[in-house]
Structures are given as structure tokens and as C-alpha cells.
Amino acid sequence: MTTTTDSHLAVDFCGMTFNTPLVLLSGCVGFGEEYTRVRGFSNRDAGAVCLKGTTGQARPGNPPHRVYETPNGMLNAIGLQNPGVDWVVDEILPTLDFGETRFIANVSGSSIEEYQAVTRRFNDSPIDAIEINISCPNVKEGGVAFGNDPDMSARVVEACRRATDKPLITKLSPNQTDIAENARRCIEAGSDAFAVINTLMGMAIDIESRSPVIGNNQGGLSGPAIKPVALLKVHQVHQVCKPHAIPIIGQGGVTCAEDALEFLIAGASAVGIGTALFYDPLVLPKINLGIRDYLERHGMQSVMQLTGTLQLNTPAQQRCAC
Amino acid sequence: MNSNDNSHRDSIAVEEALILAHQAFEGDQYLLRVGAPQIAASARPGSFVHITCDRSRPLRRPISIMRVSAREGWVELLYKVVGEGTRLLARHQTGERLSVMGPIGQPFTVHPQRPRPLLIGGGIGMPPMIFVAESLQGDTRYRPFAILGSEAPFPFKPRPSRALVPGLDDEVIAAMPLLDDWGIPSRLTSQVARPGCHQGYVTDLARQWLESLDPQARGEVEILACGPHPMLEAVARLADAFDIPCQVSLEEFMACGVGGCAGCVVEVQTDNGPVMKRVCVDGPVFDARQVFPAA
Numbered sequence: 001m002t003t004t005t006d007s008h009l010a011v012d013f014c015g016m017t018f019n020t021p022l023v024l025l026s027g028c029v030g031f032g033e034e035y036t037r038v039r040g041f042s043n044r045d046a047g048a049v050c051l052k053g054t055t056g057q058a059r060p061g062n063p064p065h066r067v068y069e070t071p072n073g074m075l076n077a078i079g080l081q082n083p084g085v086d087w088v089v090d091e092i093l094p095t096l097d098f099g100e101t102r103f104i105a106n107v108s109g110s111s112i113e114e115y116q117a118v119t120r121r122f123n124d125s126p127i128d129a130i131e132i133n134i135s136c137p138n139v140k141e142g143g144v145a146f147g148n149d150p151d152m153s154a155r156v157v158e159a160c161r162r163a164t165d166k167p168l169i170t171k172l173s174p175n176q177t178d179i180a181e182n183a184r185r186c187i188e189a190g191s192d193a194f195a196v197i198n199t200l201m202g203m204a205i206d207i208e209s210r211s212p213v214i215g216n217n218q219g220g221l222s223g224p225a226i227k228p229v230a231l232l233k234v235h236q237v238h239q240v241c242k243p244h245a246i247p248i249i250g251q252g253g254v255t256c257a258e259d260a261l262e263f264l265i266a267g268a269s270a271v272g273i274g275t276a277l278f279y280d281p282l283v284l285p286k287i288n289l290g291i292r293d294y295l296e297r298h299g300m301q302s303v304m305q306l307t308g309t310l311q312l313n314t315p316a317q318q319r320c321a322c
Numbered sequence: 323m324n325s326n327d328n329s330h331r332d333s334i335a336v337e338e339a340l341i342l343a344h345q346a347f348e349g350d351q352y353l354l355r356v357g358a359p360q361i362a363a364s365a366r367p368g369s370f371v372h373i374t375c376d377r378s379r380p381l382r383r384p385i386s387i388m389r390v391s392a393r394e395g396w397v398e399l400l401y402k403v404v405g406e407g408t409r410l411l412a413r414h415q416t417g418e419r420l421s422v423m424g425p426i427g428q429p430f431t432v433h434p435q436r437p438r439p440l441l442i443g444g445g446i447g448m449p450p451m452i453f454v455a456e457s458l459q460g461d462t463r464y465r466p467f468a469i470l471g472s473e474a475p476f477p478f479k480p481r482p483s484r485a486l487v488p489g490l491d492d493e494v495i496a497a498m499p500l501l502d503d504w505g506i507p508s509r510l511t512s513q514v515a516r517p518g519c520h521q522g523y524v525t526d527l528a529r530q531w532l533e534s535l536d537p538q539a540r541g542e543v544e545i546l547a548c549g550p551h552p553m554l555e556a557v558a559r560l561a562d563a564f565d566i567p568c569q570v571s572l573e574e575f576m577a578c579g580v581g582g583c584a585g586c587v588v589e590v591q592t593d594n595g596p597v598m599k600r601v602c603v604d605g606p607v608f609d610a611r612q613v614f615p616a617a
Contacts, residue, residue, distance in 0.1 A: 027583060034582035037603070038423070039332040039360070052584075061598050067577040067585035069381045069407070074577060081584050081598055223380045278577045279380055281423065282336055 014167035018047025025274035073223025077216035135173030147173035161190030227253030238267025257290020335360035349474025359395030371424035372579035376410035388449030436544035444549025489534020
């Protein structure tokens with residue numbers, strides 16, 4: 001049921017051709033090969049695969065429990081467990097089949113220097129693009145949440161921009177007051193694209209032990225529970241991106257074609273799939289087919305025609321949301 | 323997996339499995355048999371499945387496999403209701419379908435140089451031990467012995483064993499009928515007084531049996547265990563005390579079940595220091611000494 005040869009689904013993203021608008025999200029699919037264990041799963045059904053967050057040195061990650069199911073979603077606090085950028089570039093990238101899909105590195109760091117060094121290392125590799133995880137909610141070292149502050153976000157983007165000429169995608173955090181302002185600053189700093197949104201920070205408590213269930217105390221919330229939040233943020237960031245033709249990977253709780261279509265209409269050029277794989281590892285061809293059916297039903301030749309076609313009821317900013 | 327070897331690919335099937343039987347036992351325990359021929363064909367003792375308990379829940383639940391029939395294409399699971407997911411799973415009835423992924427994980431390994439596997443299962447840790455036992459049925463190289471413990475009533479009717487186990491008290495005679503029928507001796511333990519069962523821990527009975535063996539026979543023993551974490555730690559300590567190799571099967575909250583999210587880790591000791599291993603694909607079976615290093 002592969003859908004990868006369908007030109008209707010192809011997306012131009014920062015000069016790269018994605019066979020479908022679906023992007024597998026960082027942290028959900030290891031370093032690109034893990035889900036191929038599943039019979040019927042193929043990386044070819046995704047336009048791109050974002051590899052696990054990578055830092056300068058290897059990191060062991062957080063103590064268990066790292067994941068916990070919550071209403072319509074899940075919390076996670078993995079803590080950037082990864083073997084370090086040298087291992088990823090030297091030992092893992094050569095094993096990936098770049099004929100199957102595009103592979104996007106995910107860069108994390110505790111300092112601007114680390115972000116830049118990791119980006120530079122990936123720049124000198126076959127990786128197709130680089131996503132900067134400025135919004136990672138689990139980075140504790142240095143005590144800075146880069147993505148929650150437009151100035152800090154822009155400084156990270158600027159440093160990474162100097163280290164690469166590959167497409168640079170900034171993953172924005174929803175845990176901030178004005179995501180549009182953050183996006184604006186990141187565009188000025190040289191971001192080519194955005195991923196919107198990362199997880200929302202949350203907590204679950206074991207009432208018997210009176211302790212947080214997650215070993216790290218707090219974790220990032222993903223899954224259908226966050227979809228309405230993500231859709232609004234994609235819409236808001238799209239307003240900033242539109243004049244600059246900056247594309248967005250819309251993500252947060254997508255489980256079916258209808259969800260993906262909502263994100264495209266809100267302003268996304270591609271759609272991230274993460275938690276949905278945990279429920280249904282074979283969901284990709286189903287979503288691709290659903291999008292294809294929709295395009296046919298609406299007489300559209302390309303999924304790219306859908307991006308940002310949202311028809312607002314009335315100018316939203318003139319109304320109170322409450 | 324970081325090589326150009328693609329042998330990992332396509333090793334896990336996702337099947338819309340028909341519920342063939344779903345039987346409730348005392349203590350919120352359920353025996354679930356589903357038609358899943360691809361999983362049945364390649365499951366090994368220690369493998370687990372990742373199962374959609376209900377359409378309303380975003381995550382699957384990992385459940386150990388107890389028995390399979392590759393010929394008849396079914397997989398049998400024993401689980402206990404411990405939370406919302408398993409509570410919803412228990413509602414499903416014969417004739418309905420469930421999405422079942424598997425087989426997943428590194429299995430238990432028996433070694434010909436250790437022909438006396440001691441199988442220790444506690445509570446819902448019993449199923450993998452039953453799978454190991456069935457895989458050894460009729461294999462004349464091995465002389466397995468199973469010790470099964472449960473605080474809830476056993477999800478089968480214990481009966482006096484037909485197989486003698488030297489070294490144990492004569493009154494400890496209750497066995498699991500299935501294992502007895504396979505010619506594999508078993509004994510039962512519980513903290514609650516039950517006829518024919520040892521009243522106490524699985525490790526009490528294991529120690530008694532190990533002490534009864536001469537050094538040569540003891541050198542042929544390897545312990546395979548699955549159960550609650552404190553039980554596994556006690557079993558690992560016992561194995562250390564007798565200098566016997568020991569494999570333990572672990573559980574942890576799990577999201578993807580295929581190694582993609584690194585959510586289900588356990589810290590293990592290696593020559594290069596402690597590392598976080600994924601219970602789903604690096605385990606669930608680990609060398610006990612890596613998980614419970616000697617104090």
C-alpha cells in the first residue's frame with residue numbers, strides 16, 4: 001500500500017523534495033531504522049525522517065519512568081539519550097538508506113557553542129537538513145530554556161546558521177507567550193523553516209507515593225490532547241512565515257488524514273507524525289491515502305495547494321476568545 | 323543494529339487478531355487467546371506482544387506471551403488488571419478483534435552446558451516460564467524445574483504432582499497440571515496458605531532445592547526468572563550466592579515497543595560503566611548481574 005510515487009503528495013520543502021507531506025518526528029523513531037522492524041512499515045511512506053536529538057557528547061538520558069499515558073496523550077522525559085554527534089555521523093548515517101526518504105538531523109545542546117559545533121559536524125555529512133531543537137523541554141544543564149525566549153532562540157539560530165548551508169529548521173516551543181514573535185526573530189537570524197510545535201510541559205502524580213510518575217518529575221505532553229493548541233500555533237506562525245515563503249512542519253497529535261489536512265489548511269507545508277505511530281505503526285499509508293482522496297475530491301493536483309487555505313470566520317484579533 | 327545488516331527489518335508483525343477465548347480468573351486475572359498466526363510463527367520464550375487494549379487509549383500495553391501454537395496460529399496471554407488499559411482490555415469478548423504487535427524482544431536462552439534450567443515465575447511473571455517449559459517439552463537434553471509463586475489464587479487448578487523433586491519437603495506437592503502433563507516438574511508457593519503449596523517466597527523453595535543438589539548438579543543449573551522487581555532482585559541475589567548464571571525478564575512503562583522512543587529503559591552495568599538499555603528490544607530478558615550488580 002505504498003504511496004510514495006504519487007506526485008500529488010510530493011512537497012517541495014526548502015528545495016528538498018518530500019515524497020509525501022508526512023515527517024516522522026524526532027524522538028519517536030530512533031535513528032531512522034527502528035520502525036523498519038515492523039512488517040509493512042516503510043520509511044518510503046514518509047517524506048522525511050527526523051533523527052533522535054543529538055548532542056556534542058553522548059548522554060545517558062533520564063532515569064525511568066520516562067513515559068506515561070495521560071488522557072488522549074502521553075508524557076515523556078527521555079532526557080536526550082544519544083551516542084553523541086561523532087558516533088551518529090560516523091557510525092549511523094552510513095547505515096541509512098537515503099534512497100528511501102530524506103533524513104533530518106535534530107540538534108540539541110546545553111550552550112550556543114554546543115549547538116553550533118553539532119550543526120557544523122552534521123553540515124559535513126550526508127544529512128539532508130538540520131532541525132534545531134531550541135524548544136527541548138528536558139535540557140537542564142546550563143539552566144536555560146533557549147526556546148522560551150525570542151532573544152535566546154535567535155542567538156541559537158544565528159550560531160547554527162553560521163555553521164551550515166543545509167536547510168535549517170527551527171522547532172518552536174509552545175511553552176512561551178508569543179510564538180509568532182519568536183518565529184519572526186528566528187527568521188531574521190536565518191531559519192529556513194519551522195517545526196510547530198514541540199511538546200507542552202506537564203506532570204502526572206502517583207497519589208499513593210505522592211511523587212511525580214515521571215522520573216524527571218516533569219515531561220512533555222504529546223498526542224491528540226495537544227492538537228488544538230498545535231493547530232492554533234501553526235496558524236499564528238504561518239502569518240509570520242507567509243510573506244517570506246518560509247515553510248512549516250505542523251505537528252502535535254496527528255493521528256489520521258483529517259488531522260493532517262487540518263494542519264495543512266492552517267498553514268503547514270508538511271505534517272509531523274509522532275505519538276500516533278505508537279498506537280498504529282502502519283498509520284503512514286493510511287494518512288497518505290486519506291490526503292490523496294481529499295485532493296481528488298476537491299480537484300486539487302498537489303497537496304501544496306492546500307497550505308494556508310484557512311478561511312477565517314471573522315478577523316480573529318478583533319474578538320475576545322473567551 | 324548500527325550496521326548495514328538489515329536482519330532486524332520486518333521482524334515484528336501487526337495483526338488484527340480475533341479473540342478466540344477470554345477467560346476470567348479470581349484476582350482480576352485473565353487468560354486471553356487470540357488468532358495471530360504471524361506472531362505465533364516466530365515468537366520465542368520471553369517474547370512479548372504490544373497490544374491495543376482499547377481504541378480509546380493512545381498507548382498499547384506490553385504483555386508476555388505464555389503459549390503459542392504455530393500450527394493453529396494462536397497466541398495465549400495471561401494478564402492481570404492493574405490499571406485503566408488492562409481494565410478496558412478485560413472487557414473485550416470472544417469474537418472481537420484486537421490489534422496485536424509482536425513478537426518483540428530478546429528471548430530467554432537455555433544452554434546445553436546448563437541442562438537443569440530453574441524456571442522461577444511470580445504472579446503475571448509466570449507466563450514466560452510456561453513458554454520456556456513448553457519449548458523444552460520432550461527435549462531429552464534438559465531437565466527443567468519450575469517454581470511458580472502467586473499471592474492471588476493461581477489461574478489454574480493446582481493438583482498433586484506426578485513428578486518427584488528430591489530435596490523438597492514431602493508436603494510441598496502441588497503443581498501446575500499443564501507442566502505436569504508435559505513431564506516438567508513444578509512446585510507452587512504463596513504467602514497465603516494453600517494446600518500442597520510452600521507458604522513463603524519462591525526464593526525459599528529455590529534455595530532449598532539448590533542446597534539439596536551436589537556441586538556437579540548445581541553447576542548444571544541456570545536460573546530464568548520473571549516477576550515483580552523485588553522478587554527478581556531476590557532471585558538475582560540467590561543466583562549470586564550459589565554462583566549460578568541468571569536471566570531475568572523486566573517490565574517498564576512502554577510507548578513504541580520497537581526501540582524508537584527509548585521510553586522503557588533500565589540501567590544496566592557494562593564493562594564501560596552503566597548504560598540505559600531499552601526493555602523492549604534490548605530486553606526484556608537481561609543478564610541478572612547486569613541489572614542487579616553484586617552488592
